[in-house]
Amino acid sequence: MYYLKRKISFKCIHIHHVTNQFPLAARLIGIKQPIIGHIHSYSSLINQHSEDSKLKITENIRDQYKCLDYIIHVSNSVREQGDKFNIKWNIPES
Secondary structure (H helix, E strand, C coil), X not given: CHHHHHHCCCCCEEECCCCCCHHHHHHHCCCCCCEEEEECCCHHHHXXXXXXXXXXXXXXXXXXXXXXXXXXXXXXXXXXXXHHCXXXXXXXXX
């Protein structure tokens, strides 16, 4: 992350996974470029059987979404998956 901040000039960051906590880490080290989250599925939640694990993953996703500037769900059905798991976002989306 620090390498990215020091060595690479970029206009935005486009990520496909938020559960790895990249958005939060980028903000914590002061990366100011817009971060776009491109969400393909909520499989990390769908594949969990433990309610405790689902809760932790849901909270993590919500925290990561707070660090995004824009979100893209690949389909309406994926967006509906997020709604099903009560994942909310207050950022522009497509």
